[in-house]
Amino acid sequence: MTELSLRLAISLAQIAAVMGIVMLTVMILTLAERKVLGWMQDRMGPMEVGPYGILQPIADGLKLFFKEDIVPAGANKFMFSLAPILAMVPALIGFAVIPFGPSLTFEVGGIKVQPFVISDINIGILYILAFTSIGAYGIILGGWASNSKYSLLGGLRSAAQVISYELNVGLAIVGVLILAGSLSLVKIAEGQAGGFWHWYLFALPMPQILAFVVYVISSVAETNRVPFDLPEAESELVAGFFTEYSGMRFAFFFIAEYANMVLVSCVAAALFLGGWNAPYPGTILGHLGIGSIAWIENVAWFTVKVYFFLFLFFWLRATLPRLRYDQLMRFGWKVMLPIALGNIIVTSIGAYFFRQ
Amino acid sequence: MKTTVTHRAPVQRMGLRAWFKTITFYEILLGMKATLGHLLNYKPVTIQYPHEKRNLPDNYRGMLALLRYDDGTEKCVGCDLCEAACPSRVIRVVSAEVPGEPTKRYSKEYYMDMTRCLFCGMCVEACPVDALGMTREFEWAVYDKRQLHLNKEQLLAIGDRSFPIREKRLELQHPNVAFFNIPFKHVPQKPA
Numbered sequence: 441m442t443e444l445s446l447r448l449a450i451s452l453a454q455i456a457a458v459m460g461i462v463m464l465t466v467m468i469l470t471l472a473e474r475k476v477l478g479w480m481q482d483r484m485g486p487m488e489v490g491p492y493g494i495l496q497p498i499a500d501g502l503k504l505f506f507k508e509d510i511v512p513a514g515a516n517k518f519m520f521s522l523a524p525i526l527a528m529v530p531a532l533i534g535f536a537v538i539p540f541g542p543s544l545t546f547e548v549g550g551i552k553v554q555p556f557v558i559s560d561i562n563i564g565i566l567y568i569l570a571f572t573s574i575g576a577y578g579i580i581l582g583g584w585a586s587n588s589k590y591s592l593l594g595g596l597r598s599a600a601q602v603i604s605y606e607l608n609v610g611l612a613i614v615g616v617l618i619l620a621g622s623l624s625l626v627k628i629a630e631g632q633a634g635g636f637w638h639w640y641l642f643a644l645p646m647p648q649i650l651a652f653v654v655y656v657i658s659s660v661a662e663t664n665r666v667p668f669d670l671p672e673a674e675s676e677l678v679a680g681f682f683t684e685y686s687g688m689r690f691a692f693f694f695i696a697e698y699a700n701m702v703l704v705s706c707v708a709a710a711l712f713l714g715g716w717n718a719p720y721p722g723t724i725l726g727h728l729g730i731g732s733i734a735w736i737e738n739v740a741w742f743t744v745k746v747y748f749f750l751f752l753f754f755w756l757r758a759t760l761p762r763l764r765y766d767q768l769m770r771f772g773w774k775v776m777l778p779i780a781l782g783n784i785i786v787t788s789i790g791a792y793f794f795r796q
Numbered sequence: 797m798k799t800t801v802t803h804r805a806p807v808q809r810m811g812l813r814a815w816f817k818t819i820t821f822y823e824i825l826l827g828m829k830a831t832l833g834h835l836l837n838y839k840p841v842t843i844q845y846p847h848e849k850r851n852l853p854d855n856y857r858g859m860l861a862l863l864r865y866d867d868g869t870e871k872c873v874g875c876d877l878c879e880a881a882c883p884s885r886v887i888r889v890v891s892a893e894v895p896g897e898p899t900k901r902y903s904k905e906y907y908m909d910m911t912r913c914l915f916c917g918m919c920v921e922a923c924p925v926d927a928l929g930m931t932r933e934f935e936w937a938v939y940d941k942r943q944l945h946l947n948k949e950q951l952l953a954i955g956d957r958s959f960p961i962r963e964k965r966l967e968l969q970h971p972n973v974a975f976f977n978i979p980f981k982h983v984p985q986k987p988a
Binding site for chain 1: 824827828830831832834835838839840841842844
């Protein structure tokens with residue numbers, strides 16, 4: 441019984457830490473997005489709250505918290521309340537299997553603890569894909585339950601878009617899974633140790649560059665970001681599926697979107713860019729003989745990779761206009777899907793001939 | 797009769813160069829280079845308005861005001877020319893005789909409805925005695941629209957705070973006579 445409670449306490453502490461870091465990242469992202477977009481467009485971004493506007497996320501959060509919570513007339517109240525939760529929970533739950541640092545273990549009272557991953561389950565990436573699919577339900581239900589034409593159109597678009605592009609995400613990572621021989625993100629990240637030429641993005645003989653491009657584009661589409669923001673196209677659908685939402689429910693959708701961005705960035709970093717591995721063999725701290733704190737370097741590299749992807753999201757948003765709906769569908773099914781399938785075939789043939 | 801011409805969409809053949817540009821996202825990368833260039837050479841065009849204000853040009857046409865001479869008498873002679881010149885019917889002048897001097901007039905009441913004013917400056921141009929001026933004030937947002945309905949005292953107060961250097965009243969000129977404020981050659985100048 442004490443062992444069980446200890447295990448529970450350790451897990452809860454890890455979950456709290458990861459949740460805190462993710463929420464902090466989301467807060468930083470809301471500010472960073474506005475700042476980076478502003479800088480790219482020769483503006484300043486938020487400047488009023490705090491020095492250089494750095495307290496803007498807190499002001500936004502307070503505002504959303506104290507806003508009136510409106511349920512539109514004719515809305516399905518249960519579904520309307522359920523949708524934001526359905527959007528947010530899957531976005532956060534995926535972080536359970538992401539390895540943020542090297543796979544160390546230490547023992548606390550006879551229990552093995554992996555400090556940088558909440559749970560190393562052997563179907564890690566499948567678990568993430570499954571839960572991000574559930575996240576689409578939140579968007580679709582939110583659009584349907586609002587009893588508004590804009591919400592419904594946004595939800596419908598989102599349904600079609602997420603289904604189309606999730607397929608590409610799933611197929612794009614198959615090449616990596618073939619090379620790694622495992623679905624566990626911890627094993628995949630470990631398999632890329634020893635310099636950037638071992639990352640699956642560049643690893644000879646089958647570099648997954650095409651799969652990486654397909655994954656990045658499809659993950660942008662899956663998180664409903666510009667240039668694939670058709671479900672929330674503000675010039676066409678007011679705000680898409682969350683048109684009718686206000687207050688904390690809107691905040692839930694907002695957090696879900698940003699948490700999804702962080703999640704797909706973490707997965708991209710773990711699958712293609714070597715996860716927590718440095719782009720050179722080993723770690724500098726390890727070579728200096730203080731390998732016991734080398735995890736700092738590894739975690740820092742993981743953070744750098746994730747933030748690079750997040751910056752890419754902002755960069756694309758500042759640059760590209762929105763796609764038309766038929767362009768989106770044609771691009772997904774007639775361009776991305778064949779490339780992903782071809783990559784699987786080439787990678788599997790290569791793996792068959794070169795790996796033995 | 798010739799055969800009917802069928803319009804068929806011409807087959808678009810993509811050249812090797814265009815094809816290469818497409819698959820490498822060449823145009824998207826160009827755009828991203830442009831945005832990154834703006835990020836790296838960050839020169840904002842923003843003026844943080846309430847904290848910093850832009851320099852107004854010399855001929856800026858701001859809030860209207862009634863002016864006084866240096867001895868504190870009003871310039872306005874109640875001629876109604878500003879009211880006639882105004883395209884938006886902002887101004888209403890109630891002209892009256894100066895008590896005891898039947899040939900001399902002044903504006904007994906003077907109203908401006910600034911909700912309608914379009915700051916064209918035609919009243920200022922029309923005024924024969926330069927009794928109207930345009931200040932450099934522009935922060936006149938109010939919560940109550942009626943606060944923009946100004947009377948003579950308010951307009952004079954605006955003039956007093958915006959034009960501290962007043963025009964000199966000329967010799968032999970009655971405070972409320974329309975001598976058009978032009979110095980007569982045969983009248984000796986007032987010593988400075």
